[in-house]
Amino acid sequence: MSTESHAQRTKLLGQWASAMIQAATAGALTGDPRKPLNIRGIETVAGPRAGALEVDAGLDAGKLLRVLTADGGALHRQFVPFAFVGEPSVYLAGRYVRLEAGWPDGLAECDVRLSSIGRHPRGDGRWIAGKNEYGQTITLAIDDTKPHYLFGGWTGSGKTWAMRAALAQLSQDQTNRLVLVDCKWGDGLGCLAHLPGLVGPLATDTETARAALSWAVAEMRRRYETGDKNGRIVVAVDEVQELTGKTGDPACTEMVRQLASKGRGARVHVLLGTQHPTVDVFSESQIKRNLVGRVALRTEDYKASEVVVGGPSPRADWLLGAGDCYAIVPGAVHRVQLAYILPGELEALNTGTPEMDAWPDFDPAAAGTLPAENGVRWEYNGDELAVALVGAHLGHGRPTLVKSLEAAGLGGPGSVRAARLLDLGRATYAWLLNNDWQLSEADGLPA
Numbered sequence: 001m002s003t004e005s006h007a008q009r010t011k012l013l014g015q016w017a018s019a020m021i022q023a024a025t026a027g028a029l030t031g032d033p034r035k036p037l038n039i040r041g042i043e044t045v046a047g048p049r050a051g052a053l054e055v056d057a058g059l060d061a062g063k064l065l066r067v068l069t070a071d072g073g074a075l076h077r078q079f080v081p082f083a084f085v086g087e088p089s090v091y092l093a094g095r096y097v098r099l100e101a102g103w104p105d106g107l108a109e110c111d112v113r114l115s116s117i118g119r120h121p122r123g124d125g126r127w128i129a130g131k132n133e134y135g136q137t138i139t140l141a142i143d144d145t146k147p148h149y150l151f152g153g154w155t156g157s158g159k160t161w162a163m164r165a166a167l168a169q170l171s172q173d174q175t176n177r178l179v180l181v182d183c184k185w186g187d188g189l190g191c192l193a194h195l196p197g198l199v200g201p202l203a204t205d206t207e208t209a210r211a212a213l214s215w216a217v218a219e220m221r222r223r224y225e226t227g228d229k230n231g232r233i234v235v236a237v238d239e240v241q242e243l244t245g246k247t248g249d250p251a252c253t254e255m256v257r258q259l260a261s262k263g264r265g266a267r268v269h270v271l272l273g274t275q276h277p278t279v280d281v282f283s284e285s286q287i288k289r290n291l292v293g294r295v296a297l298r299t300e301d302y303k304a305s306e307v308v309v310g311g312p313s314p315r316a317d318w319l320l321g322a323g324d325c326y327a328i329v330p331g332a333v334h335r336v337q338l339a340y341i342l343p344g345e346l347e348a349l350n351t352g353t354p355e356m357d358a359w360p361d362f363d364p365a366a367a368g369t370l371p372a373e374n375g376v377r378w379e380y381n382g383d384e385l386a387v388a389l390v391g392a393h394l395g396h397g398r399p400t401l402v403k404s405l406e407a408a409g410l411g412g413p414g415s416v417r418a419a420r421l422l423d424l425g426r427a428t429y430a431w432l433l434n435n436d437w438q439l440s441e442a443d444g445l446p447a
């Protein structure tokens with residue numbers, strides 16, 4: 001950013017702020033000179049992609065928000081003193097009313113190279129995400145409070161570049177081991193196929209993805225069983241909607257669900273990228289709920305924004321694309337221009353060879369249950385398993401499963417035992433579905 005553009009942005013924000021104060025004081029915002037709005041102060045923020053005003057309107061905050069958002073923000077647009085790109089937005093941020101409008105080409109800063117803002121922060125599951133609106137470098141991390149991340153945004157918003165930058169940095173820490181799945185035939189994460197720390201080959205089809213995820217689930221289980229929680233396992237899936245949800249692969253959906261719901265304690269983490277952040281993709285939102293960290297890039301519409309952001313605001317559908325995002329972690333939201341790594345620089349990081357040159361075969365049992373706590377081993381008999389399997393086929397949940405077991409004279413299992421049986425039935429069912437229920441002559445049955 002040149003000093004000239006910097007001065008220009010500062011000047012425009014100053015004009016915008018004075019125009020707002022003048023109009024509020026004169027009653028122009030309410031259309032009634034007898035009803036001025038009281039503005040106590042305005043902070044200006046020159047972000048990389050958008051300029052913003054943070055308006056402290058005290059008790060008039062609600063009124064100010066109302067007049068500025070009415071009629072599709074018609075009034076708000078009149079005050080922005082530059083040819084903004086995208087949709088200007090108005091929302092409550094803390095106790096301020098925040099007005100944002102995208103800089104036109106000459107003033108925007110879309111180009112934040114990772115090498116220009118720092119080296120990757122080694123260790124602790126951290127990576128440099130980019131630059132926030134105050135020019136500060138924002139670092140994200142996978143840890144106990146943010147074990148898993150969602151990268152969501154429509155096509156071309158910058159998900160893959162964001163995941164590449166994160167994974168390239170994570171690969172530089174020897175305590176991280178990476179599992180990469182790219183459901184776009186390697187177009188996205190293919191350039192990371194030789195990063196250090198890869199466990200196995202990049203998976204680019206459902207069969208390999210199933211094998212890779214089954215390794216990750218088995219490793220999670222091993223970690224729980226042995227108590228060995230050394231280092232992190234980072235499982236990254238780009239375009240996860242191809243693999244999970246209603247139209248995806250049931251076994252993969254189940255395994256991603258398990259990793260997202262139980263991975264934290266075993267230090268197994270998932271980073272999921274999707275252009276279709278719908279509830280369907282995340283199967284009953286069970287997966288989504290566990291993706292605590294969010295990198296919300298520009299979404300197609302408000303509905304998708306709600307899913308990625310996890311609430312009605314801020315609006316990811318009003319972001320400007322190409323790495324403009326809200327980085328959301330518990331207790332903090334930053335508007336960030338994401339840093340990227342040039343393809344040539346990525347090439348230079350591809351110095352590794354995966355530990356395994358092929359994934360072990362998909363193990364349906366790996367998509368089963370976790371070991372029981374306190375050394376208790378659960379055992380189920382064939383009748384119970386049959387009921388669980390039929391229940392899974394019918395889409396029953398735990399309460400119905402318990403009723404069915406009682407009705408079959410198999411006693412009333414406790415809730416933990418029933419939950420495990422439910423998991424087992426679902427995993428077996430998923431495995432059967434994936435194997436197309438194929439009966440062959442070897443089964444002694446007519447094909």
Ligand SMILES: Nc1ncnc2c1ncn2[C@@H]1O[C@H](COP(=O)(O)OP(=O)(O)OP(=O)(O)O)[C@@H](O)[C@H]1O
Pocket residue numbers: 110111112153154155156157158159160161162188275322323324337338339340
């Ligand atoms: N952080 C960034 N800074 C600048 N430009 C970016 C950034 N991220 C992405 N872009 C630009 O946007 C383009 C699309 O990015 P990317 O391939 O990551 O999108 P995507 O969201 O993965 O899209 P798709 O859904 O089609 O895979 C890139 O080719 C690049 O030109």
Ligand SMILES: [Mg+2]
Pocket residue numbers: 159160161188238
């Ligand atoms: Mg992509």
